[in-house]
Amino acid sequence: MYVTLTRFAVxxxxxLGFLTGCPTPTPPPDPPRAxxxxxxxxxxxxxxxxxxxxxxxxxxIIDAPAVEVPASSDSAxxxxxxxxxxxxxxxxxANLVALVDTVELxxxxxxxxxxxxxxxxxxxxxxxxxxxxxxxxxxxxxxxNLLDEPTTIHWHxxxxxxxxDGAPDDVAGIAAGxxxxxxxxxAEPSLYWFHPHIRGDVQIERGLYGAFRVREASPPAVxxxxxxxxxDVLLDDARQVEPRAEGxxxxxxxxxxxxxxxxxxxxxxxxxxxxxxxxxxxxxxxVERWRIVNVANSRFFRLAIPGHSFVIIGTDVGFASAPDxxxxxxxxxxxxxxxxxxxxxxxxxxxxxVTKHHNRGxxxxxxxxxxxxxxxxxxxxxxxxxxxxxxxxxxERLVASAEPDQIVRMDEDLLxxxxxxxxxxxELWPDVTPLSAALGDEETWDIVNETHMDxxxxxxxxxxxxxxxxxxxxxxxxxxxxxxxxxxVIVGPRQRLRFVVRYDGFPGMWMLHCHILEHAERGMxxxxxxxx
Ligand code: C2O
Ligand code: CU
Numbered sequence: 001m002y003v004t005l006t007r008f009a010v011x012x013x014x015x016l017g018f019l020t021g022c023p024t025p026t027p028p029p030d031p032p033r034a035x036x037x038x039x040x041x042x043x044x045x046x047x048x049x050x051x052x053x054x055x056x057x058x059x060x061i062i063d064a065p066a067v068e069v070p071a072s073s074d075s076a077x078x079x080x081x082x083x084x085x086x087x088x089x090x091x092x093x094a095n096l097v098a099l100v101d102t103v104e105l106x107x108x109x110x111x112x113x114x115x116x117x118x119x120x121x122x123x124x125x126x127x128x129x130x131x132x133x134x135x136x137x138x139x140x141x142x143x144x145n146l147l148d149e150p151t152t153i154h155w156h157x158x159x160x161x162x163x164x165d166g167a168p169d170d171v172a173g174i175a176a177g178x179x180x181x182x183x184x185x186x187a188e189p190s191l192y193w194f195h196p197h198i199r200g201d202v203q204i205e206r207g208l209y210g211a212f213r214v215r216e217a218s219p220p221a222v223x224x225x226x227x228x229x230x231x232d233v234l235l236d237d238a239r240q241v242e243p244r245a246e247g248x249x250x251x252x253x254x255x256x257x258x259x260x261x262x263x264x265x266x267x268x269x270x271x272x273x274x275x276x277x278x279x280x281x282x283x284x285x286x287v288e289r290w291r292i293v294n295v296a297n298s299r300f301f302r303l304a305i306p307g308h309s310f311v312i313i314g315t316d317v318g319f320a321s322a323p324d325x326x327x328x329x330x331x332x333x334x335x336x337x338x339x340x341x342x343x344x345x346x347x348x349x350x351x352x353x354v355t356k357h358h359n360r361g362x363x364x365x366x367x368x369x370x371x372x373x374x375x376x377x378x379x380x381x382x383x384x385x386x387x388x389x390x391x392x393x394x395x396e397r398l399v400a401s402a403e404p405d406q407i408v409r410m411d412e413d414l415l416x417x418x419x420x421x422x423x424x425x426x427e428l429w430p431d432v433t434p435l436s437a438a439l440g441d442e443e444t445w446d447i448v449n450e451t452h453m454d455x456x457x458x459x460x461x462x463x464x465x466x467x468x469x470x471x472x473x474x475x476x477x478x479x480x481x482x483x484x485x486x487x488x489v490i491v492g493p494r495q496r497l498r499f500v501v502r503y504d505g506f507p508g509m510w511m512l513h514c515h516i517l518e519h520a521e522r523g524m525x526x527x528x529x530x531x532x
Pocket of ligand 2: 422514
């Protein structure tokens with residue numbers, strides 16, 4: 001029926017154009033549509049694998065791009081700190097630009113990227129410069145946008161005045177050629193990061209991101225502290241970043257979701273501080289502190305090191321109440337962990353830091369363990385092994401109310417006009433109705449994930465405490481094992497996640513969204529108006 005109508009329309013247009021003798025503009029092609037459904041049975045006749053998602057019968061998946069892991073050549077680079085121009089120790093003042101430049105992601109080839117730099121002359125690197133300050137420092141960043149498109153800088157996780165948050169709630173962003181002075185206090189020690197909030201799926205993929213460390217006055221005693229910024233990038237044969245997949249996320253017959261359209265972009269190169277499989281030089285018997293952030297568009301990293309474990313001492317926002325030792329560390333885009341690693345390997349050995357498969361929905365195929373970096377043990381062990389510091393923190397436990405004050409429903413929306421979207425409360429950004437709350441209040445939120453995949457949920461402006469998770473279909477509610485502050489959290493497929501937040505920071509319109517950038521850009525963003 002649908003096909004017939006379309007053909008009829010085309011015929012009619014052509015005929016009229018012929019009759020009047022003037023060229024008729026061709027109407028835009030209809031976007032592919034999924035066949036509408038209400039329940040699973042409606043899709044039964046369409047063939048194997050069809051499921052009813054977001055109101056349409058769809059088949060997943062076209063496979064994720066295969067990852068190429070080169071042999072290790074050089075050592076991992078620490079992110080280069082941004083220079084502080086202000087001699088006053090209480091003030092950190094710096095210049096920062098964003099521009100197009102080339103970086104060497106694959107040895108011997110230049111890849112065009114978007115980069116943050118101290119100034120136009122500084123060497124281009126991904127990640128951008130590290131902002132490294134002690135807690136309580138006033139941060140002044142004089143930023144100039146030298147790209148030929150608008151951008152913003154969002155300081156992911158930092159509690160700061162709303163107008164410094166770099167979110168596109170009512171701004172068109174910082175125009176090409178324009179400047180903006182950011183001015184805020186970096187209050188709470190943790191590892192944060194910064195990135196644009198306009199066309200994030202393109203601008204972050206192309207390299208606009210940097211780490212932001214707010215140091216404790218007295219950090220735990222370790223042998224070394226490293227910052228690992230994890231990313232992946234999708235390069236074509238000429239080693240250039242693949243353009244964003246435009247148009248609907250479906251194949252032209254309207255039945256198959258493309259991988260990027262559905263799950264978000266995964267790259268074919270893994271990057272640790274901008275390098276594929278670098279060496280990390282370590283010494284047996286020492287203890288290292290790793291501050292890890294995942295800045296990828298959609299890839300989850302599930303880190304493991306054979307024969308080693310991770311002692312989690314902190315999450316997105318500062319230390320946790322007590323350490324938690326794990327063999328694996330799962331980080332969704334946007335999340336951070338602060339871990340201690342006992343260097344238990346043999347002198348002169350090499351051990352891989354790998355990311356294991358994490359099925360984040362729709363039966364993603366398992367590519368096996370992928371090497372992120374190679375730990376290279378020195379021939380000489382530490383003369384005396386370093387004891388593992390015990391890091392604890394007094395955290396007041398926020399108590400959830402019996403009924404949530406806010407409910408955010410995550411869903412797919414495959415049939416709304418020309419847009420294939422991911423929705424929050426049935427709305428697609430930017431056509432949204434903001435939630436509302438009052439500064440100083442404490443509220444319980446339920447994030448209800450109606451879809452069949454993980455979504456990392458991120459709230460700006462106010463860290464929260466995760467309380468529990470429960471399957472939508474019934475089953476046991478699981479209390480969150482760690483007492484800690486988060487700003488980004490994985491909400492599993494068909495899961496309800498509950499957290500408590502205290503609106504303790506600054507009033508204003510704050511964003512909340514999925515941190516899979518393709519989902520956010522396809523609608524999974526909204527706002528909350530926190531009134532003074
Ligand atoms: Cu990391 Cu709204 O962003
Ligand atoms: Cu998502």
